[in-house]
Amino acid sequence: MKNILVTGALGQIGTELTLALKKKYGNDNVIATDIRKECNEALAGTGPFHTLDVTNKEELAKIIKQYNIDTIFHLAAILSATGEKDPILCWNINMNGSINVLETARLNNVKKVIIPSSMAVWGPDAPKFNTPQDSVLKPTTMYGVTKVCGERLCDYYVQKYGLDCRGLRYPGIISSETLPGGGTTDYAVEIFYEAVKNKKYTCFLKEDATLPMMYMPDCINATISLAEADFANLKHHSDFNVAAFSFDPKTLAENIKKYMPEFEISYAPDFRQDIADSWPKTIDDSAARSEWNWKPNYDMDLMTKEMLQILTEKHKNGKF
Ligand code: NAD
Ligand code: SER
Numbered sequence: 001m002k003n004i005l006v007t008g009a010l011g012q013i014g015t016e017l018t019l020a021l022k023k024k025y026g027n028d029n030v031i032a033t034d035i036r037k038e039c040n041e042a043l044a045g046t047g048p049f050h051t052l053d054v055t056n057k058e059e060l061a062k063i064i065k066q067y068n069i070d071t072i073f074h075l076a077a078i079l080s081a082t083g084e085k086d087p088i089l090c091w092n093i094n095m096n097g098s099i100n101v102l103e104t105a106r107l108n109n110v111k112k113v114i115i116p117s118s119m120a121v122w123g124p125d126a127p128k129f130n131t132p133q134d135s136v137l138k139p140t141t142m143y144g145v146t147k148v149c150g151e152r153l154c155d156y157y158v159q160k161y162g163l164d165c166r167g168l169r170y171p172g173i174i175s176s177e178t179l180p181g182g183g184t185t186d187y188a189v190e191i192f193y194e195a196v197k198n199k200k201y202t203c204f205l206k207e208d209a210t211l212p213m214m215y216m217p218d219c220i221n222a223t224i225s226l227a228e229a230d231f232a233n234l235k236h237h238s239d240f241n242v243a244a245f246s247f248d249p250k251t252l253a254e255n256i257k258k259y260m261p262e263f264e265i266s267y268a269p270d271f272r273q274d275i276a277d278s279w280p281k282t283i284d285d286s287a288a289r290s291e292w293n294w295k296p297n298y299d300m301d302l303m304t305k306e307m308l309q310i311l312t313e314k315h316k317n318g319k320f
Contacts, residue, residue, distance in 0.1 A: 001070065006075060007034070032049045054096075074114065113163065121147045155239075204273070
């Protein structure tokens with residue numbers, strides 16, 4: 001991995017992944033791209049940024065050639081809640097974006113492509129607890145449908161063309177740098193911002209809606225570890241389960257109260273509750289643990305403490 005392209009680099013994961021890759025591989029060797037015109041504050045001044053719509057194959061090829069790209073982290077996507085509001089947009093960006101990235105990579109000698117998947121690949125028919133690596137994939141959201149197809153596409157490119165494609169099924173990702181972009185697990189980020197700002201939060205999921213979650217440092221660590229793993233050791237490619245911890249909104253609120261006793265939560269479930277109901281509660285990530293030594297460092301309590309510390313500081317400095 002010498003010359004790296006990141007799509008969707010201004011998103012929740014893209015921003016922090018790009019910064020981590022720049023730290024490791026050099027600012028000028030990691031090219032940040034996004035459909036948005038303006039670079040965000042976190043990435044500004046850290047090296048090349050290009051506006052790129054991943055549905056535009058010609059522009060994508062141009063940037064790959066310009067920087068002699070050998071590795072692509074393809075993060076541009078429409079997430080679950082936005083996807084249910086506009087399923088055709090979700091299909092277009094997620095499917096056409098992914099096939100463009102894979103095909104353009106193949107035709108331009110890119111060596112490696114990393115495309116994240118999601119716990120959204122599962123639907124109501126899958127086991128809810130300790131959901132296995134290889135279990136029935138019948139999602140009921142358009143986002144989930146695109147994630148299953150994305151995994152199959154990646155494995156097809158591995159098998160047919162020998163392109164090195166890899167991916168992980170992230171759970172909900174919790175972070176303090178960039179706000180999430182329209183998912184069902186966004187409540188687990190919003191709750192911290194609202195706790196720090198207003199000491200209260202109205203949750204759009206029910207109090208007992210347990211979902212798998214992960215703190216951003218573990219997400220970045222997982223993504224880079226998988227990207228750097230020896231291909232020969234991988235039996236899976238595009239669909240690694242990864243897990244850290246699971247909780248429901250009530251348990252997270254109680255944990256926040258440990259550090260902020262005056263915090264109050266109320267509930268007003270909306271359409272996102274149906275999406276949450278269709279997803280697993282806990283995930284079995286033993287394949288990732290054995291094939292590339294995956295292991296999370298954060299539990300819910302450590303994540304809560306750190307989120308509150310960082311956001312309290314940001315709030316004091318007028319960042320939100
Ligand atoms: P995000 O919504 O925060 O960011 C996506 C980025 O893609 C945005 O900056 C957006 O501007 C950009 N984008 C949208 N359409 C584009 C287009 N046509 N061309 C180029 N860029 C475009 O998403 P994220 O949370 O950073 O997710 C990154 C990846 O991780 C996605 O594949 C997502 O499905 C997956 N994932 C995320 C989570 C999570 O909790 N954040 C969980 C599971 C999987
Ligand atoms: N966090 C994502 C979402 O809620 C899961 O893929 O859409």
